[in-house]
Amino acid sequence: MNNNLNFMFGMYEPTTDSVIVNTGENSVLVIHCKECNSCVIFEEPNDIVYLYRLAEEAPLTYVKLALKKNGLQDYVDAMNELN
Template sequence: MNNNLDYQFGMYAPATDSIIINTGENSVLIIRCKECNSSVTFDDPNDVVYLYRLAKETPLLYAELAMKENGLQDYVDAMNEFN
């Protein structure tokens, strides 16, 4: 996948549990959070809230991490270190 996409706008769509990103030139990228979140191993199942908060508050960062190998896992691990 091209990690040099120009993310112009992104939003979380709760009805589909997806992040929709306008990448310019009339194209969009859709990231399905449930599928991405299922690849993360949680110490506590309630830690999934870290990812839902990230998706809702900073959808572009969620998308960036979701497209990196272990990006979301590293994020959850870091949140567990801080809390």
């Protein structure tokens, strides 16, 4: 994956459960949260809320973590440590 993507704008789209990112002129990246979240191992099933809150409140951060190896897993693990 190209690590030099320029994320201009991003938003969570609840009807499709995806984050849609404008990456430049006439270029859009769609990240399907269900697919990305299915790769994460949760200590508790309700821990998935961490990822949905991230996608809704900070969609660009969600996408950057989703594109990084173990990014979403590391995020959930860190949230569990904090809580």
